[in-house]
Amino acid sequence: MEPHRLDEDVLTAPALFVYYNQPVTLDMWPGLLFGDGGEYQEGSAGGSAVGPMPTSPAETLATAERRLRAAGWQVYEPTSTVLQTCAAPPCEPQQIQTVLVARRGDTVFRATFNDPRTYNSYLNVEAQRAAPPLVLPTAVPAGLVGGVLAWLVFAWASRRTEGRRGMRPLLGLTLFLWWVPALLTTPSLVGHHLDEPHPSWHPLWEWLGQPACSLLFLIGAGCAILLAIALVPRRDLRPLTVSVG
Structure with missing residues (x-):
């Protein structure tokens, strides 16, 4: 199977909590107060892959699940969302986004399989610290x-x-x-x-x-x-x- 290569180096969040992937500073308060506060979130590390998908989406997803379980990850049931439906024929194939989530220890892994017709990348991966057990x-x-x-x-x-x-x-x-x-x-x-x-x-x-x-x-x-x-x-x-x- 051809490997999936990320288009850039894996990006790591510069702080535990970030705003648009940047450390929070005082000059960001207008955005936080006036409707853009939803971009404040926990930091994570991730990357994306662009270009044609080397294998079919179903095969890629099955391989990812198998390799994660073999490495000791707890893999959850994938979820899919239809991004675009057809109102009247002729219709192109539906655009579907599938998310695969797994956890091992205090790390949560998320892989999002996108439709290249909608997004620039067909695969986004993200790793994030899970909340402590207490x-x-x-x-x-x-x-x-x-x-x-x-x-x-x-x-x-x-x-x-x-x-x-x-x-x-x-x-x-x-x-x-x-x-x-x-x-x-x-x-x-x-x-x-x-x-x-x-x-x-x-x-x-x-x-x-x-x-x-x-x-x-x-x-x-x-x-x-x-x-x-x-x-x-x-x-x-x-x-x-x-x-x-």
Whole structure:
């Protein structure tokens, strides 16, 4: 079988977390805040192969699965996505993208077989560090404790704002801006994880809609600060009058 050669050297991420494959710097904050925060992700190493595929897609996929298993990798069931369908004949063959995922130790390997008619490369490979084993058992109780504390804080704020004009809308706006990103992203991520194998789950910040919706979170944080300032008990500076007799 003819080997698949990458068109360039394997590119390694310069940092553990990257933005457009570059270390995050302060001058990137406009992109992170204004709709492009989804490009913030964990670093990985990878490369691509261009030109005609040396063998058929089915044979290439079968060979990759066989060699990965022989090398001690846990190989997951490949998933395929139809990129383009035909509305009316005559039709060209469907354009299909297939993803093969495997894991060995703390490394996750992903091979994406593309249709050359759609992409410049027919094969993209990527290797990434998996989340440490203690992340899940640690994150679950931490999330439960954080949820209880958040509920107590907002319950206190709700009682303190009762009957105070202008405070209830500010509390509602804070809750809305902080919860809407998570409510929008969590269902889509759940469906995504059910559709494709994920030996390492997407990071927690993506489940919270961050940093793609970080602007909403920051505005909500500003509202929370204003609310906290308004709810802080203040000393009554008026002189105390005591009547005798």
